[in-house]
Amino acid sequence: MAYAACAALLLAGCASMPDSGDLQGVESTPRQDTQVRVFAMPPRDDAPPSEIVQGFLEALTSDDPRYSTARQYLTTKAAQRWQPDSSTTVLADGPGTEVVQSGDRDDGDDFAFKLTGTEVATLDAQQSYAPASGTYRQTVYLTRDKKTRQWRIDALPQGIVMGKSDFQRNFMSVNKYYFASNTTATGTGRPMAVADPVYVRERVDPMTQMVRSLLNGPTSWLEPVVRSSFPTGTALTQDVTALTLDDRNKLTVPLNNKAARIGQGKCDEMAAQLLFTLQSLSPTVDEIELRAGGRHLCTLSDDRATAVADRGAETSPDYLYFIDGGHRLVRMPNSGSGNARAETVPGALGDGSKELRSVAVARDEDTAAGVSLDGKALYVTATTVGTALGQPLLQSKGKTEADRLTTPSWDAQGDLWVADRDPTAPRLLLLEKGGGQPLTVLTPGLDGRINAVRVAADGARIALVVDKDGKQSLLIGRIERDRTGTQTTVSVQELRSATPDLEQVTAMSWAGDSRLVVVGRETGGVEQVQYVQCDGSIPETGTLPGLTEVTSIAASEDSDAPLFATSKDGLLWLPGGSGWRTLKETASVAFYPG
Template identity: 65%
Template sequence: MGADREGGAGRGPLRMVVYGVCGVVLLAGCASMPDSGDLRGVDSTPRQDTQVRVFAMPPQDDAQPSDIVSGFLEALTSDDPTYSTARQYLTKAASQTWKPGLSSTVLADGPGIDPNRLGGREGSDDLTFTLTGTRVARVDEQQAYSPASGTYNAPVHLTRDKKTKQWRIDTLPQGVVMGKSDFQRNYMSVNKYYFASNAAAGTTQTAAVGDPVYVRRRVDPMTQMVQSLLNGPTTWLDHVVRTSFPTGTALQKGVGGLTPDDQNKLTVPLNEKAARVGVKQCSEMAAQLLFTLQNLTPVVDQVELLSGDTHLCSLAEDHADDVAARGSMDRPGYVYFIDDKSRLERIAVGNNGTKDDPVPGALGEGSKALRSVAVSRDEDTAAAVSGDGKNLYVTSLVSGSSLGDPVLASRGKSEQDRLTPPSWDGNGDLWVADRDRDKPRLLLLEQGKGVPLVVKTPELDGRIDSVRVAADGVRIALVVTKNGKKSLFIGRIERRQEVAEDRPTVSVLGLRSASPELEDVTAMSWSGDSRLVVVGREQGGLQTMRYVQVDGSTPEGPAPAALSGIKEITAAESDGLPLVAYSEDGIVRLPAGTQWQKVTDGVAPVYPG
């Protein structure tokens, strides 16, 4: 069963003892609640300081059945590593079969306790209550998050022991359940990292791919993350990534409480399955660990791997990028936009002023009306869509370069039915969608040239309106229009090289919603290894801007400052660079800790990618 952040139905009385110095909160699981009369839901615990440890209290003697249910639910929100206190509310048999790690069900509010008890007469030794609520999300056994909806109803059966006369739960749902606020207090999202397994031919460097999972915030999260990494990628991502850890690799038996030393080095003892790895493989294993742990905390800047008493390898932060490339580590040189003379202009990253210059080459001359652009991640090449949306050009950003002939042309009857803004992946391949109503397609131009590949999208329900590919080249964000509404979906890019074919078959599969709370998405951009910034409209509401994770969850931290009239937005995948947008005021940017600032007039701002 699982958790979440907003309050719930009326909470029964709850006794709490706070130890400020030790940072401990005891949740009194046995509230004063009568067995007769109306029962009320177990509300989400008010948001506490994240450093406060929360421990549940065991059931009191002669506690009423309703007290047992509410006490058990409170115990699920504590920081008890093995839920030992929660198990005290169960019979011995139920405790042995209950698997709290199987899933976490997140409800909008704390779970309600239905007053309509099923079965059991007054004075009988068994009763059944129903836990109720509105589903928000589910975290599965792999710790992967997915949005959910609909009502939640789950029976909880209690029995009274014939000898002790104490009530205990003997039948309950597997996993844990809690309200949204408790979930956000107890759990946090962390990327674990694997390597792209289906990179395009000719790719020179391995790409690291973030795989977000939710771990319990104050229950040895470092060890949790190492174990989760060793267990392998989540099912959704497993199709397109690989791990360098040999099958069966695990922490040495009894290892826990992993902590870096005073030199910020973390030593990770592995079992015998890792004993025979070579230097290159070990470096990749260490890079996976280092990327993962640095996403959890910045205090780890070196990893050492052991197997038994044997030193396998070490990897420091300043050498990790030699092993694999992470999009969040690539710092672009410029942000680009189209000015009122159809010239592609650029402003140096880190320049807080407004000085802009035309790019070298044909796109900086303004000879062709332009609608949108994309600059390759190495900033050597740009792709541009003509002002009428019909033609796609690719040219070098060097002095003297020519625009040449278009590499792609749409036959759409109107500008809105032609080419979307293009997007480059980290492999140097160019992606664009043709919105021609008679023949809508997602297209891939390998290295930005040649005959376009038609990308298969068997799960697509609607027409692609916007395309953004992650730096890792294995995940793609699509804004899809259906029945007049635009929704954001994330898909994985799968490549297969057929024996009889010269070119690969490329598909986008596993499409899943990344912004279920938004009714209409108007703009989006990658803003991290597993995060996007999205502009859209809530149901019945005004335009809003927020960050979302690829799994559909909301990352921690504040949303970007609101700004009306945003038509396009771009973000760098590396940290610390401002959002840049095209709004009714022109090109604007949002430096950290400030408000939106006017930069210049223009349209179609983009960071490389």
């Protein structure tokens, strides 16, 4: 009877389905991305020491905003002393536990466990990521309460610890934005926005986390070369617990009285910092309203933000450039496809009068710098018809091509960077506005010889491929400029690795405000193309389709510009969601402006 009843219901459902008539479109509700939040279990009564430790470690990976469940595994004093936000240690696997014999007391009310693992990264109190290596060994001490007879953790290391997979599930990389202290965009004079990547907990109100982080100021590594338009001491009002978008995708941000008396221009810059930051987290943010002292300060929409500050990701190049089989400078319109037709670039670098090894086109695309085929000479000329090549601005004395000039690179304010690899006098050089007497850039802490140079669009950071003992590593440095009267001193400070796992980096290019695309291989591995963050972390979309014997990679800070590469097969193009495609054009090097 039950089967018969079910069959009758099914038939009744089928009978209600229309089997004739026209098809009509209906409105549907878009599926919402529901995020499953994970909450830990509190300690159960009479749990043994091992279970207390495991329960505590599991609670660290939950979505509990203030780690209140994790604190239940601690004694009252330990819970008061523990500062989970002071640091995060990421291990290759989850932390292992080893029992440590405790002989502190004769009554058997003390216990200890050693937490072990292999470190891969750390976050500091500013949520700034840094690759790490070595062995992790920390001790957790437990005691049994004399009244309740329950085991609790009495002493533990500050911060939190978790495995790599839990870290990737719990944390996300987001850029917060400040302005370059000593750099303005060529042509517009507007401040340049600089990305400062940090990691926030993905399911613990990341929008409010990012606003608070932005107001607290830049990370220590970036702070010397950026500024914030927010007055010192600016914070959210005390009654703010969470910030949410309204139905028009506008975010209203109430600030304390430190920001109550700012002018319109400064307010627009503050709103631009917030807009760029929150769009890195959620592209749906369209407008920012700032309030302070109970009144409206300013409103900035997405379409007005580009008039307040320049940002690399918002600047789309007009052309992709490459050097063809005749060693001439050639370009294709940046149409978003590989089907555009190539043409020689107007001027002396495209007419074939000087064979070229490498070229860099300025970000305004009106000027280009070319290195001769033998790598000895650097020329700078306009990309217009009838321009002469002139005399070289720089010449290397290196004995071989590998010991001469690298591919040059232009920064946001029109200065030209290039490295001379002459073993007798290796140096990084800067030609202000693409001319004049070359300035030697100081590189304290540099250990090795520079093989490649690429300046970020913001002009505050530089990527260097450095060769030491046959190993080629990608390092990111901070560009500091000191002007005293007519004297200018430029240095690259605090170089840090962006590819700690790669042994050989053969090509690289900036591919976003804080991201690069890199060609390299691990020890004993095969060559791979992947994205990396400038802080050394790997984004979720890290690995790209495989490619072998790559000689150059072309990416733009504008994420809508497609990737190009050159290899033994010629010029290749990577359409979204598919493999590399070989184009008909012959090319030895491909690149976007910059």
